[in-house]
Amino acid sequence: MQALTTPADGGTRVRPAAVAEPEPRPDQAVVEVRAVSVNRGDLSLLGMLPPGSRLGFDVAGTVVHSAADGSGPPPGTRVAGVAERDGWSERVALSTTRLAPIPDGVEWTDAAALPVAGLTALYAMRHAGSLLGRRVLVTGASGGVGRIAVQLARAAGAEVAAWAGSAERTKGLAELGAADVSTYDAGPEATQPVHVLVDSVGGEVLRDAFQLVEPRGVVVCYGNTTRADLSLPFDWGHARPGVRIRYLHLFDEMPRRPVGNDLAMLLRLVADGALDPHVTLVGDWADPEPTLRGVGDRQVNGKAVLVL
Template sequence: MRALLVDPSAPGGLRLGTAPDPQPAHHQALVRTTATSLNAGEIAFGLAAAPPGAVLGWDAAGVVERAAADGTGPAAGTPVVTLMGDGAWAELRAVDTALTGVAPAGADPAALATVPVAATSALRALHRIGPLLGRDVLVTGATGGVGRYAVQLARAGGAHVVACTGDPGAHGDLLRRLGAHEVVGTPGEVARPVDGVLDLVGGDRLVEAYGTLREGGTLVAVGHASGRGEDFPFGALFGDQGRHDRSLVTFFLLGCAGLDRDLGRLAHRVAAGELDPGIAWRGDWSAAADAVAALRSGGLHGKAVLTFSRRRGAGARPVS
């Protein structure tokens, strides 16, 4: 099969080559990939750590080529969205049926490919905060792939949503269209204590965001875009003055059970236009180096998606 292979000498650290077809385990379906979305963590950490020739990739949309031998999961010919720790950057992928969601026929594969990590992380992290109706929720790093889905899903759940972005002037209108009631530049600008924080930045931003929690509030540490550690000043973890029982919890998507249902439901909502997938860059997989460069630039607010075509040289384009 054709695949994007890790190659430190190639532009973007990837080259289009061939790899052995995957051999699905008893509980896995064989899926033909139609699109994959790239995640910042894959580019920042995965490429550097992987050996040459490896096939990476977490997110993929596709069609079931062969159903799982144990009878679980969708039948051959079913459009799906898939999530695994690797293997998405190839024509064929062996996927656990527990990490495979049924997608609607005829939907845009590029939009579906944004669902697995970004939308599902946002949904499960918001679940960790608890019931959202009538509560105040702060989302840091709100213009990224997970952040944009988090704003939409929190608003749909009935929360009062505060979106935090480094440039409110440039991104405020977008975030309000997605559902934010307020847009701030730092957590310190939040007008009143919040019930929950979905933090996608880490570092000093997480420390500051933790300080916005009211009694009983929860901060879910989902992303670590800052690349920095967290240094809490003395007193930040005191429990007096309305700060009793505040929680800071970690998050790992693949540690969650029942993701097949979430993947399918979110895919249907994206296909129906109820959720904006936030595609900021899309192109054929022959332009993978351009996608990697766009993500590394730090100026891409949204998802970068590669579509898998049978032809070469389809090119790439930013999405306005």
């Protein structure tokens, strides 16, 4: 079978190559892949892995072999799941604890876009605690995780403020449920204080956003796209006693989380029309480079997916 593998130069010229068929563990189902999604985390691996390395975490497809231990859905079931960095393949073995059936009416592309971005946003909400009636600020709100975080915070009863890098990138955020929509250059003055801040930008944006966090507030960071130092004013804590800051990394969270059940819940929200993964770029799996470049250059205002 074919799988996408990394090029010799560490760049985005990822190409299909012949690889061995998956050899599932007893707790894994084999899935015929129909769509995969591209996360920024995938791109950051390109330069770090040796040439010929497999890639890909987000997968949607059809079960062709059930897990030998009897867990998980039967053959023919449409599923989405989290692969072990080998998901950009024609077939892949997925742990049955990290997949969920795709409800009728949910497209392959939306299902493939959901696992990593949706679970990251969901676990950010879990760390933030009860959001009912609370104000939540999402920075990087135009990104794949950001747009889902806006919708999940709203669904959890929060009043949501959304910040993005430009007026162009804020498009659609109000429709997703953000009550306040601002660009970074508007600064903290444009937004009311919040109990929760969900940040993936870091640097000056995080410093500005942090000013709005109330005492006993919660800051969940899941990225640092500016790659700037964390810098907060000297009274960061004294001015907001009890404030908590946590760095969330999905692959650190998953071993302690009911990933399959959580993914099933997110897929139901999509089926119900309550969550839109906002797929804005759909590319060809056999020629992935334009899609990878689009994600790398931040030309994608939402999620990018490759279809087989």
